[in-house]
Structures are given as structure tokens and as C-alpha cells.
Amino acid sequence: MEKRVKEVMSKIFNVDVNKIGDDASPDTIEDWDSLHHMNLILALEDEFKVVFSDEQINEMLNFKLILIVLRELLESKCSKQK
Amino acid sequence: MNSVKKYLSSVDISSIASLISAVDHVSALNVSFDKSASISFLRNFTIEGIEPYIKYHLYMSDIKPNIVFGNYNTVHQEVLDGNSHLYSSPADVIVLSLMLEQLDAECRAPNWSAGKTKEQILQLFDLVASKSSALIIVNTFIPPFYSNLGIASSSLLSGGEEITELNESIRDYVKGHSGQFFLADWERFIRITGEGKGIDYRYWYMSKAPFKKDFLNLYALEIVKIVKALKGYVKKCLVLDCDNVLWGGIIGEDELNGINLDKNDYPGRAYYDFQMSVLHLVERGVSVVLCSKNNEEDVWNVLDHHPCSLIKRSHLSGWRINWDNKVDNLISLANELNLGIDSFVFIDDDPSEYELVKRYLPEITVLQVPTNLYTYPQLLFREGLFDALNISTEDKQRSVMYQAEAQRRQEKSRFENLEEYLASTELSAVIHLARDHEIGRVAQLTQKTNQFNLTTRRYSERDIRDFCSDPAWAVYSLTAKDKFGDYGLTGVLIARHEGEEGIIDTLLLSCRILGRRFEISLVEHCFRDLEDKWNIKRWKAEYIPTKKNQQVANFWNSVGSKQVEEINGTRSYFMERGGLKSENTDFIKVIGD
Numbered sequence: 047m048e049k050r051v052k053e054v055m056s057k058i059f060n061v062d063v064n065k066i067g068d069d070a071s072p073d074t075i076e077d078w079d080s081l082h083h084m085n086l087i088l089a090l091e092d093e094f095k096v097v098f099s100d101e102q103i104n105e106m107l108n109f110k111l112i113l114i115v116l117r118e119l120l121e122s123k124c125s126k127q128k
Numbered sequence: 129m130n131s132v133k134k135y136l137s138s139v140d141i142s143s144i145a146s147l148i149s150a151v152d153h154v155s156a157l158n159v160s161f162d163k164s165a166s167i168s169f170l171r172n173f174t175i176e177g178i179e180p181y182i183k184y185h186l187y188m189s190d191i192k193p194n195i196v197f198g199n200y201n202t203v204h205q206e207v208l209d210g211n212s213h214l215y216s217s218p219a220d221v222i223v224l225s226l227m228l229e230q231l232d233a234e235c236r237a238p239n240w241s242a243g244k245t246k247e248q249i250l251q252l253f254d255l256v257a258s259k260s261s262a263l264i265i266v267n268t269f270i271p272p273f274y275s276n277l278g279i280a281s282s283s284l285l286s287g288g289e290e291i292t293e294l295n296e297s298i299r300d301y302v303k304g305h306s307g308q309f310f311l312a313d314w315e316r317f318i319r320i321t322g323e324g325k326g327i328d329y330r331y332w333y334m335s336k337a338p339f340k341k342d343f344l345n346l347y348a349l350e351i352v353k354i355v356k357a358l359k360g361y362v363k364k365c366l367v368l369d370c371d372n373v374l375w376g377g378i379i380g381e382d383e384l385n386g387i388n389l390d391k392n393d394y395p396g397r398a399y400y401d402f403q404m405s406v407l408h409l410v411e412r413g414v415s416v417v418l419c420s421k422n423n424e425e426d427v428w429n430v431l432d433h434h435p436c437s438l439i440k441r442s443h444l445s446g447w448r449i450n451w452d453n454k455v456d457n458l459i460s461l462a463n464e465l466n467l468g469i470d471s472f473v474f475i476d477d478d479p480s481e482y483e484l485v486k487r488y489l490p491e492i493t494v495l496q497v498p499t500n501l502y503t504y505p506q507l508l509f510r511e512g513l514f515d516a517l518n519i520s521t522e523d524k525q526r527s528v529m530y531q532a533e534a535q536r537r538q539e540k541s542r543f544e545n546l547e548e549y550l551a552s553t554e555l556s557a558v559i560h561l562a563r564d565h566e567i568g569r570v571a572q573l574t575q576k577t578n579q580f581n582l583t584t585r586r587y588s589e590r591d592i593r594d595f596c597s598d599p600a601w602a603v604y605s606l607t608a609k610d611k612f613g614d615y616g617l618t619g620v621l622i623a624r625h626e627g628e629e630g631i632i633d634t635l636l637l638s639c640r641i642l643g644r645r646f647e648i649s650l651v652e653h654c655f656r657d658l659e660d661k662w663n664i665k666r667w668k669a670e671y672i673p674t675k676k677n678q679q680v681a682n683f684w685n686s687v688g689s690k691q692v693e694e695i696n697g698t699r700s701y702f703m704e705r706g707g708l709k710s711e712n713t714d715f716i717k718v719i720g721d
Contacts, residue, residue: 057149081176084335089145100334 047120051112054093058086071108094120132159136188141181144341151183164192165355168219170256172201172230174337181341181348189356200336201230207256214260221355222262223312224253227338228269228291235291238276242290246297253301257308261590263358264308265351268295268315273323307568307589310354317346353512360575360586363493363513364471365445366409367458370420370427372477373497374439375399379426389436394502396436401505403438414514415445415465419457419474424449454481455488466639468578468676473513516572550644551715554611557619557646559653560721562603567592569617570605573636578676580647581636582669582683600624601633602658606650608641615641621654628665630658635669635683648710649718651687657720659705666704673697686710 048068055070056063059077072078078086087103090096090112096119098106106112132154139150165186169175179195186193196213198206203224206212214222228235232245256264271288295315302309318326321342332338339347356362371378376388376395389403390396410416416439420427427449431441446464448457454476462469470491476482477497486494493513498504508514562570571589578584587595595601606619618638624631637647658664669684671677681699685691688709689701 054145057145060149060152080335081174084177084331084337085144085148088341089143089148092143092145100330103330103334 047116048113050093051090051109051116054089055086055109058082058089066109068109090116096120096123132157133188133190136184139184141184141345142341144180147184148180151180151187154187155183161187161192162190163359164194165221165359166194166196166217166219167221167223167351167355168214168262169195169197169223169225170203170206170214171198171223171225172203173225173227174200174331174335175225175339177337177339177341178344178348181345182351185349185352186355189352189361191355191359191361203252204255207252207259218260219262220358221265221351222256222260223265223351224256225267227336228294230336236272240290242294246294249294249298250301253305253309257305261308261588261594263310263354263588265310265312265354266298266302267312268298270314270318270327271295307571307593312347312350314347317343317350320346349512353515356512357515358575358586358588360578360584362471362516362576363414363473364576365415365417365461365465365467365473366406366508366514367417367419367461367472367474368406369476369478369481370418370422370430370449373420373475374403375430375434375437376501379430380422384429384434387430387434389430389434391436398501398504400436400438402507405505405508407438407443409508409514410443412514415467416443417445417461417465418447418449419454419461420449421451421454422449454485458485458489458492466579466642470676471578473508475507516576547712547715553644554717555644555646555715556609556717556719557649558607558609558719559604559619559650562592562596562605562620566605566617567596570603570620573617573620573638574634577636577638578674579639580642580680581634581674581677582632582680583634583672584674584677585634587634595622595624598624600626602654604650604654604657606637606646608644608646610644619646619650621650623654623658625658625662625664628663630655630662630664630667632667632669645711645713645716647683648687648713649716652708652710652713653718653720655708664705666702667707669701669703671699671701 052063052066052070055061055066055075059066059075059082061075061077067074072083087098087106091098094116096116098115098119102115102119106115136150136154139146141147141150167182176197179197182195183193196217196219198213203226206214226249228245231248232240234240235242235245253264253266269291271291275288292315299311299313302311321340326340326343327338328340329338368374371380374389376399377386379387388396389399391400406416418427427447428441431437431439446461448454448461450457458469458472458474462472469489473493473495474482474485475495475497476485479496482494482496485492495507498507568589571587571592574585574587574592592603595603601622601624604621604623605617606621607617608615608619615638618641620634620636621632622634624633635647635651637650655664655667667689669689671681671684673681684699684701684703687703688707689703691699691701693700
């Protein structure tokens with residue numbers, strides 16, 4: 047999953063996927079402004095077939111936080127399916 | 129360039145990440161594009177999400193995009209501030225993108241009235257038009273999805289009538305300013321996407337970004353259609369195969385009663401509806417021709433006798449129904465119709481045929497009959513291939529004229545000597561300064577004419593209107609006629625002068641009247657007229673080469689001008705007053721003012 051998130055980030059921010067570290071955040075990626083953030087969220091929704099709530103979007107402020115929210119969401123989706 | 133198009137066609141644009149990375153990839157490539165287009169957004173909400181969609185569709189059309197977004201919700205300031213992006217880098221197209229909710233937060237209130245907002249919007253339209261000569265694209269608003277009265281409502285819209293009426297006023301405004309204003313009809317887009325795939329309420333409240341990707345894509349496509357028409361990318365001729373294109377099945381085998389073409393049954397109804405779409409294009413002035421491998425009499429049998437064949441022989445501007453290769457047939461059709469082959473759209477069901485055409489004639493747009501036949505009837509409209517900025521009466525008559533052309537060609541073969549032939553056709557030309565009602569057609573000709581066009585300068589209606597009212601400029605129109613029929617307004621000459629020097633800015637003829645020496649009559653008449661009026665001592669003219677206007681490369685030499693220089697193919701000429709020398713045009717009767 048981490049790799050897929052980084053690949054999406056690489057496409058949205060137009061940077062090499064190898065240059066996206068686990069510490070990636072608006073401080074390390076120049077283009078990460080509010081408009082790019084919106085595209086990132088929409089692209090992650092495409093990629094993982096999920097929908098984030100407004101609260102989740104406001105939490106997903108860097109790579110690590112994105113992973114936390116995404117995991118939570120995918121787990122609850124999984125358990126619902128069971 | 130074809131490789132860019134090929135690459136982009138393989139991209140899944142329903143994935144935002146793929147779309148954005150594809151567009152970034154193309155803009156980083158070092159390739160040159162045929163044209164460029166600059167688009168400025170004046171907006172009162174977050175619309176930046178549309179950018180990759182516009183870029184994608186422009187790149188697909190060989191146009192390099194330059195898109196500028198004005199600041200968030202500062203429309204009036206930017207229009208009034210002489211230093212804003214509108215004036216520092218003038219755009220080809222201004223997109224005035226307005227959300228009603230941002231203009232008036234009360235707009236969903238019970239008993240809200242649109243009166244004040246309507247006035248405000250129309251004033252803003254006037255203001256933008258007064259400050260810029262760019263094309264202006266405005267939008268309608270999205271009426272409420274649900275009735276304020278719930279199930280007690282007796283009308284479809286309860287609570288939304290004010291908004292639909294406001295939309296009507298916007299459409300009326302655009303109709304009344306058809307040279308400069310164009311519509312991106314949000315009310316229509318939302319009908320296509322529906323609420324669920326059109327509106328992102330979450331981002332509307334969080335970031336004032338209300339549209340989902342399906343809506344953004346439709347909006348972008350509409351803008352790009354308008355840009356393409358402005359830049360002269362208009363398809364003029366539809367070439368159709370017959371079997372499994374105009375009807376289902378093979379006429380040579382299934383015979384008249386066996387083919388699928390029907391008002392009731394599927395798939396016959398899909399072919400019937402497709403023919404209906406073609407009929408709409410004929411009505412718009414698109415030339416429709418057949419190019420198929422059949423026995424000719426089989427095809428006429430369907431067109432003349434099948435009760436559900438909407439397309440009749442009289443709708444066709446030409447045909448090649450034979451067993452020769454389609455590439456040769458297409459080239460000879462292009463010659464016959466005097467149309468550039470890049471203005472052709474070709475529809476076939478046979479993969480080997482369209483691959484062959486794609487390969488040898490890459491400039492033709494090739495469409496395949498879709499496997500899902502139920503999507504076939506709308507195929508020709510979705511992409512707006514034939515969209516022109518306006519539809520003039522000449523367009524509507526064009527297919528009739530091409531038919532007369534077929535007769536003309538027959539007569540031509542009876543005469544050996546061209547002049548003798550031309551004299552027998554009773555040519556006449558009405559030439560005068562363009563009148564008010566002709567301005568739309570003159571602008572359209574500057575946008576659409578590619579072959580006989582010395583400088584290929586594209587002008588909007590607004591530009592032409594400005595030239596007409598400027599005493600240093602003159603815009604002449606030529607309306608041609610012969611014994612076979614009327615050609616309508618088909619020639620334009622635009623000149624200006626600096627002191628005693630006259631400059632030919634534009635000289636063009638529609639391909640309908642080529643080869644009859646009308647161009648010489650036009651130049652003769654205008655020179656004579658202006659030499660006295662402006663006290664001209666000498667004339668200056670030029671030829672600017674494009675991919676399509678080689679046939680006029682030597683025009684100015686042929687009428688006695690002296691070439692003074694050539695830079696990057698652009699040739700400049702001088703001619704002393706009265707220096708015009710040319711072939712005989714006595715057989716053309718010229719009627720001036």
C-alpha cells in the first residue's frame with residue numbers, strides 16, 4: 047500500500063517516486079499546496095476505491111498521516127464486507 | 129505530433145493521477161505544436177481542477193495550451209484593473225466562470241428573486257466585452273435538484289423557476305452577442321452527469337470546488353470545442369462507408385428487405401437514429417459523401433427505395449462506390465470537393481479499412497462504428513468535430529451548392545478552352561464594403577478558409593466590426609453567382625493604409641469558387657476603389673505560408689507585384705499604383721456599390 051500511495055503522489059506532484067521519502071510532507075514537496083492536496087485526495091480515492099470524509103481530509107496532512115487514515119478506512123471497509 | 133496523440137489516447141482520463149501525469153509528461157516533451165491557445169479564467173470559485181482536462185483535450189488537437197486563472201473571486205477588480213492578467217497577456221478566450229451561490233448566498237432562499245442578480249450578471253458581461261476583444265465563454269447555473277415543496281409540488285422545479293429563467297436570460301444574451309459570446313451550458317452538463325457524478329458537496333463546502341471529474345471534463349471539452357473552432361480546426365466533410373455503417377448487414381447479400389434499418393427494432397433503430405444525426409449535419413452545411421465497396425446500384429436501391437433510409441441521394445455531395453482502394457478514393461473526393469483532406473471525418477466498420485486510411489492519410493479523423501451499437505447515434509455530436517463558431521445561411525445551402533457543382537463539372541468537360549467555358553457560365557460578382565449583416569460571415573471565412581488564403585489571419589466578429597468602423601481600414605466582401613446558382617458571400621479582402629501606402633492584410637476565397645478568376649476581379653475592384661479614396665501611391669502585400677495554402681504562393685507574382693524579400697517562407701511584395709497586370713477577367717460581370 048505504501049508503494050501505491052507514493053506512486054500516486056509521484057504522479058500528482060510530478061516528482062520521481064524514489065524521491066518521496068516516508069517523511070514526505072508539504073515541507074519536503076514544493077508543489078504540495080491546497081490545490082494539489084485536493085487532487086491527491088481525489089486520486090487516492092480513485093486508486094483505493096474509497097471516499098474520505100471532510101474530517102479525514104483535514105487530518106491527511108503528510109505521508110504518514112495519509113497511511114494511518116487510509117489503513118483505518120480500508121480495515122473498516124473490510125470488516126463491513128465480512 | 130501523431131505520437132503525442134497516440135500516447136494521450138492510451139491514457140485513462142477517468143483516473144486523475146494518470147491524467148495529471150500524462151499532461152505533465154507531454155508539456156515536458158520538446159515537441160512543437162501546430163498552434164497555441166491562451167485561455168484566461170475570471171471566476172468566483174475554485175475551478176483550477178479543470179486545468180488538466182483542458183490541457184489534455186488541447187494537446188489531443190495539436191494545440192499548445194496557455195491557461196491563466198485569475199485570482200479567487202476578484203472578477204470585477206481584474207476586469208477594471210488595467211494591469212491585470214487580462215491585459216498583460218491578452219487571451220484568445222476568456223472563460224467567465226461564475227457560481228450563483230457566490231454571487232448571492234441567498235439564492236436558495238424561499239421567495240428569492242433573480243432580478244437584481246440578473247442585472248448584475250448582464251452588466252458584468254457588457255463590461256468584459258467592452259474591455260476585451262477575446263471570445264468570452266459564460267455559463268448558466270444549476271437549478272435545485274429537489275423541490276422545496278417536496279412531494280406536494282406540482283411543478284418540476286418548485287423553487288428553481290427563478291434560476292431557470294435567469295438561465296434563459298443568459299442564453300438570450302449569448303444569442304444576441306453571437307460573434308463574441310459563447311455558452312458553456314452547465315444546466316445541460318448536469319443533465320448529462322447527474323447530481324451524483326457532477327457535484328462534490330464535500331469540496332464545495334470545504335474549498336469552494338463544487339465539480340467532480342465528469343462535470344469538469346464536459347466543461348473542458350466545451351471550452352476546447354470553442355477554441356478549436358476559433359483556431360480553424362473545423363471538419364467540413366463526413367465520409368461514410370455503407371454496409372454496417374448506414375445500415376446493418378451487407379446489401380449485396382442480404383438484399384433490401386434483409387438489412388437492418390428500422391424505426392422500431394434494434395439494431396435497425398440504431399442505424400435509423402445514426403442516419404438522423406447525419407441529416408442534422410447536412411442541415412448544418414457539412415458535406416456528406418459515400419466511399420464504399422459495393423455495387424453502385426445496390427446502394428442507390430437502399431437510398432432511393434428503403435422506407436427507413438433517411439439519407440437520400442440528394443443529400444450527398446459526392447460518392448465513390450467502387451472496388452478501388454479507399455485511400456485513392458478519398459484523395460480524389462478531396463480534389464473533387466476542393467476540400468483539404470484534413471477536414472474529412474471517415475467512418476468505417478472494417479478494421480482493415482480504417483487502419484489503412486489512418487496509416488496513409490493520418491490527417492483524416494477516422495471513427496470506428498462502436499461495438500456497443502447503442503452508442504452509435506450520438507457518436508458524431510459528442511466531440512463536436514463539425515462545430516463552427518456560427519452557422520451561417522451559406523452553410524445551410526452548401527450541400528445544395530455542391531450538388532450544383534456536380535452538374536457544373538459535367539459541363540466543364542464539354543469545353544476545351546477554360547475562358548470559353550467560364551464565359552459560358554455567366555459569372556457575376558457583387559463587391560462592396562462589408563455591410564453590417566455580412567460581418568458574421570466575413571469573420572467565419574477568416575476562421576475557416578485554409579487553401580486560398582494569402583495570410584491566414586483569423587479574426588473574430590468583433591475584430592471585423594472594429595476594422596469596418598476604422599477609417600484607416602477597409603473590409604470588402606465578394607458575393608458570387610453563376611448560371612448554376614448562388615455561391616453566397618465567398619470572398620474577402622481586408623486592407624489598411626499608412627499614409628500613401630496601402631497594405632493588403634487579408635485576401636481569401638472560399639474553396640467553392642476557386643478556378644474562376646474571382647480573386648483577380650476582387651483585387652482589381654478594391655485597388656481601383658482605394659487608390660483614389662486613400663490616395664495610394666503604392667501597395668504592399670504578403671504571402672504567409674501554411675501547410676495548406678501553397679496554391680497561392682505565387683499569387684502576388686502572377687498579378688505583377690515585385691517580391692522584395694522572403695523570411696522564413698513569408699514573402700513580401702510591392703506594387704506601384706496602377707501596376708496590376710493579370711489574366712483576362714472580362715467574362716466576370718462585377719457589380720460594385
